[in-house]
Amino acid sequence: MLHGLKTSVRPVEEDDIDEIYQWYNDQEVNLWSTGAWPLNTLLSKEQISIKFLDGSSDGYRYSILDENKYLIGTIGFKELNIPSRSATLFVVIGNKSFWGKGYGTDALIIFARYLFTQWNFHRISLDTWDGNLRAIKAYEKVGFKIEGRLREARYVLGSYQDAILMGLLKSEFLAMHGN
Ligand SMILES: CC(C)(COP(=O)(O)OP(=O)(O)OC[C@H]1O[C@@H](n2cnc3c(N)ncnc32)[C@H](O)[C@@H]1OP(=O)(O)O)[C@@H](O)C(=O)NCCC(=O)NCCS
Numbered sequence: 571m572l573h574g575l576k577t578s579v580r581p582v583e584e585d586d587i588d589e590i591y592q593w594y595n596d597q598e599v600n601l602w603s604t605g606a607w608p609l610n611t612l613l614s615k616e617q618i619s620i621k622f623l624d625g626s627s628d629g630y631r632y633s634i635l636d637e638n639k640y641l642i643g644t645i646g647f648k649e650l651n652i653p654s655r656s657a658t659l660f661v662v663i664g665n666k667s668f669w670g671k672g673y674g675t676d677a678l679i680i681f682a683r684y685l686f687t688q689w690n691f692h693r694i695s696l697d698t699w700d701g702n703l704r705a706i707k708a709y710e711k712v713g714f715k716i717e718g719r720l721r722e723a724r725y726v727l728g729s730y731q732d733a734i735l736m737g738l739l740k741s742e743f744l745a746m747h748g749n
Pocket of ligand 1: 599602603604661662663664668669670671672673674675676697698699702703704705707708
């Protein structure tokens, strides 16, 4: 278990799946996460189970807990590139009452430290869309820098939005947050 100031991060457990299933098929969570709604297909509980409990499927996924060890979100990484020691990060605080209270930033800091020191990554990337100012702000607090913009790459609620590409190097992270 990884411990931060407000959150802990641990592997996903079977008991987490019911709640993750609710978030995964929730309109507001999806809108902020990917801009996508309606989804092409809703995922079944079984599909969510495979996605979250089988680490080799399409990424490595972990659960985020609050101070009381209550499940509030998920975090993980995918697209590992071994020679360049890089990966793509993703994060969702699925429990909406925890948005904007520092939990996402705290979880990202402990998870980035884990990726840089345990997995020995050199760089991590992530992306969002330009209307997700809360996410961009949280990522900047962790140390991510905006590196690029894919013009009108996302379609959100009837209008095109730019995708924002962000990156963080190990050296920058350690200089900002220490080991
Ligand atoms: C994105 C997410 C992980 C961020 O975590 P969080 O706990 O909500 O964010 P934090 O509270 O740590 O930081 C958010 C910052 O943005 C600020 N913020 C919130 N809403 C904002 C807005 N509309 N405009 C500008 N800044 C905003 C907050 O004030 C805070 O900054 P501060 O600490 O300087 O006050 C979380 O909101 C989430 O999972 N949202 C839904 C799914 C999603 O968007 N996932 C990311 C997909 S790329």
